[in-house]
Amino acid sequence: MRTGHHSAAALLAAWLLAVPGTPALAEAPECYARDAQGRSFRVCFDPGTELRLAAAGGASCASGWAGSAELQLDLVWRDRLQYGEADDLVTWQLDHRFATGWIRPWELDFEGLPSLDLTAYEASYVRHSSAGYLVFPSSPPTRLLFPLDLGVDLAVGRVRAGIRPTDERSWLQLGAARAGVLFDPWRSGRPGCGLEIGLGARYDLDLLGDPRLEDGVQVVHRVSPFTAASLRFRIQDDAGLTAADVRAEVFPHWASQGGWALGAEASARVQRVVLAINDEPISIFAEAGYDRLPPALDLEAAHSVRLLAGLAIGIQLRD
Amino acid sequence: MDRKTCVELWSFVLVALLVCIPSAMAEDAGTEPPHLDWDQPVWCVKLGDKTLRVQCDQATRRCLVAPDTQAGGQPLRRLQECTWGRQADFDQARDLGWTMVDAVAEAPPGWYRDEKGRVFQVTFDLLKRFYLGAGWQPGFALAHEEADLARVRFDLGFEASWLSAGDRDRHAIRGLEGFVVIDDLEAQALLFAYDLSHASARPVLRLTTFFGQPRRHDLFMDIGWGMRLLDLHVHPHRAEGIIGLEFGELHAAWDIWQSADLYDHLRLEAGLAAEGMWDVDSDEARYFLTPQSRLEARFCLDRKGFHHLRGDIRWAMPIRLDRAFGQTRSRAGFRAGYELIFAAVNDQPLTFVVEAGLDYRDDLARIEADPWEVQIITGLRLSFWAPARLDEDLPALAGR
Incomplete structure (x- = not known):
């Protein structure tokens, strides 16, 4: 037994049972929460800046309703640039989408191409100003209230392949370019939110037929000279967990075969993050799409509808 | 007096x-x-x-x-x-x-x-001990519908296991472990075995659910490994003249579940062994490369270390490397056992052991050897060393 010497008073003090304190939990970074065990986890996401891979199933209607399944890819990047302050604060929301669309690898239609709808680049640039106004260069200059945000909407390099519903002829459409001006009367200024009315131009090419046949492939050029009108409503919550996007476009256009025609397309999507794996969001979504394919050559106008629900894995590209 | x-x-x-x-x-x-x-x-x-x-x-x-x-x-x-x-x-x-x-x-x-x-x-760590045991192990030959009830078993073994809390590892070694059953002299002897269990500090998956209040759920995948060196088996399944020797075995392990001190676990192992088997009477030798897997459970039911449950389910496919190159055989079995400390002699625990299992193997060189063996073991063991079992849980993970 080893022993030592201390005063009793010191011993009595030393015998006090120490009560350990509870260490304070470190503050979680922005967009992260910290649980009682001190573990942090992401609780908000940016659906406008992520690589999204999805699988969806549902039904589509062309000649008739049939089951449908597809894979989806979406690489989106959102920048928000701000300058000025107070009433002069201007926010540019730049939404870029690369390699966006869906594909059905198990449906080979045009020249061995699967059914697909892919766009190489699509963007919307919306300028939100805290105080919208319009200035006339009169003398003196006149400033009037302008209750709209302005923006630009564009897309290049769209490819759509499939079977035309009416006669089941192979069909490939190349959307060379689409561009338009946007007006947003909602002026929310919040990320991913807007009510955008657009007016623009577009140029598409339809390739019909089969190159192996005698007739080969026939090409129809379609030009909308600022006659394409669109309406888009999109909204998301502050945490980026829920988002919805509805867009419709009607584009009267001139076609190289048959003259003036009317095309239309619409899409709607709502998604909700239900889970995150390693802080990457997993969302469920429902999506609907409508296309009015204008008449081409001897073909009547046709309609197709997609109704799908699926699961998407998002890889956030920014913390 | x-x-x-x-x-x-x-x-x-x-x-x-x-x-x-x-x-x-x-x-x-x-x-x-x-x-x-x-x-x-x-x-x-x-x-x-x-x-x-x-x-x-x-x-x-x-x-x-x-x-x-x-x-x-x-x-x-x-x-x-x-x-x-x-x-x-x-x-x-x-x-x-x-x-x-x-x-x-x-x-x-x-x-x-x-x-x-x-x-x-009053508490004992049976993962640190040298033990000697004696018991009864009847033999049952299912194929021949015979039973030999007059078999006595003696066993011994050394095992040590220690927690390396900083590395979140538990190391376990076994050595000089074996038994002999008389009077047919079935015997087994293992020279050395090592196993590492690891508690991963980083979850392989962090799940966050967004139903109501967001919550985080961590999924860990605890990967370890182990090896055996020189495991001799004489007269397996009471097949006289047969000697099997596992030269070495190496396996990866996944601890599907383990307790906070890595003492108890449910562990899945998959590995490869090199083996030989000899028929002493005919001088025939066979060599095998044996992929094998094992699901092992080890539970100490109380913190004082008095009640122990062990069991495993195992499967192996010996592949012949000799003149019947490529021919495959099968081994499978399960075993469950319970060990209870019922007394201590000079602080050395005395335990009661009961074990039961079923073993199948068709790789024995003798065609008349029974592929099935029912194993029932009951007996006593005296364990030396067996220090006090201490609470030594791993430190809590810092928030990440």
Whole structure:
């Protein structure tokens, strides 16, 4: 037994049972929460800046309703640039989408191409100003209230392949370019939110037929000279967990075969993050799409509808 | 020696040498005097010719006072270091109204000191021991519908397991482990085995659910590994003349579940072994490369280490490497066992073992060998070393 010497008073003090304190939990970074065990986890996401891979199933209607399944890819990047302050604060929301669309690898239609709808680049640039106004260069200059945000909407390099519903002829459409001006009367200024009315131009090419046949492939050029009108409503919550996007476009256009025609397309999507794996969001979504394919050559106008629900894995590209 | 002395001696032997299952002690806990706390400072003070061990709590103004010797005057064993104080300080504390309570001196974790001051081990770590055992292992040949009930088994083995808390690892070695059954001399001997269990600090998947309040759920994947070296099996399935030798085995392991101290686990192993088998009578030799897997369970049912459950389900596919190159065979089986500490002799635990299993193998060189074997084992083991089992959970993971 080893022993030592201390005063009793010191011993009595030393015998006090120490009560350990509870260490304070470190503050979680922005967009992260910290649980009682001190573990942090992401609780908000940016659906406008992520690589999204999805699988969806549902039904589509062309000649008739049939089951449908597809894979989806979406690489989106959102920048928000701000300058000025107070009433002069201007926010540019730049939404870029690369390699966006869906594909059905198990449906080979045009020249061995699967059914697909892919766009190489699509963007919307919306300028939100805290105080919208319009200035006339009169003398003196006149400033009037302008209750709209302005923006630009564009897309290049769209490819759509499939079977035309009416006669089941192979069909490939190349959307060379689409561009338009946007007006947003909602002026929310919040990320991913807007009510955008657009007016623009577009140029598409339809390739019909089969190159192996005698007739080969026939090409129809379609030009909308600022006659394409669109309406888009999109909204998301502050945490980026829920988002919805509805867009419709009607584009009267001139076609190289048959003259003036009317095309239309619409899409709607709502998604909700239900889970995150390693802080990457997993969302469920429902999506609907409508296309009015204008008449081409001897073909009547046709309609197709997609109704799908699926699961998407998002890889956030920014913390 | 008169009759009374004899009775007292036997009482002493029974109390000092046999530690009964701690639940019995727990029932007595309400009536026994308090014990000094091993983890708190102890003050030694001399009162006349007696030395007292004192531990005070200022919050309750209460001191536990224990004699520094056993009831018979022998010195106490396994004590905490004490600090000497003066009788005047002790008297002063008493005069100030502090309560002095008769108590029993402290005992190390895993040990118990009785009212007479004798100390004995009451928890045991059976993963650290050298054991010798004897028991009954009847033999059943299902194919021939025969039973040999007159078989006696002797076994021994060494095992050690230690937690490396900083690395979040548990290392386990086994060696010189084996048994022999007489009178047909079935025997097995393992030279060395090593296993590493690891508790991953980083979850392989962090799931966050967004139903209601967001919550995080971590999924860990604890990967370890292990190996065996020279495992000899003589007369497997009581096939006379057959000798099998596993030269070496290496496996990866996934601890599907493990306790906070990595003591208990449910572990899935997959590995590869190199083996040979000889028929002594015909001088035939076979060599195998054996992919194998095993699901192993090991549970200690109480923190004191008295009840142990072990079991496994195993499968192997020996692939011949000799003149019948590429031919495959099968081995499979399961085993479940229970080991209970029912007494301790000089702090060395004595256990009761019962085990049952079924084994199948069609790789034996003898065609008449029974591929099936029912294994029933019951017996006693005396374990040496078996230190006190301590609470040594891994440190909590810092928030990430």
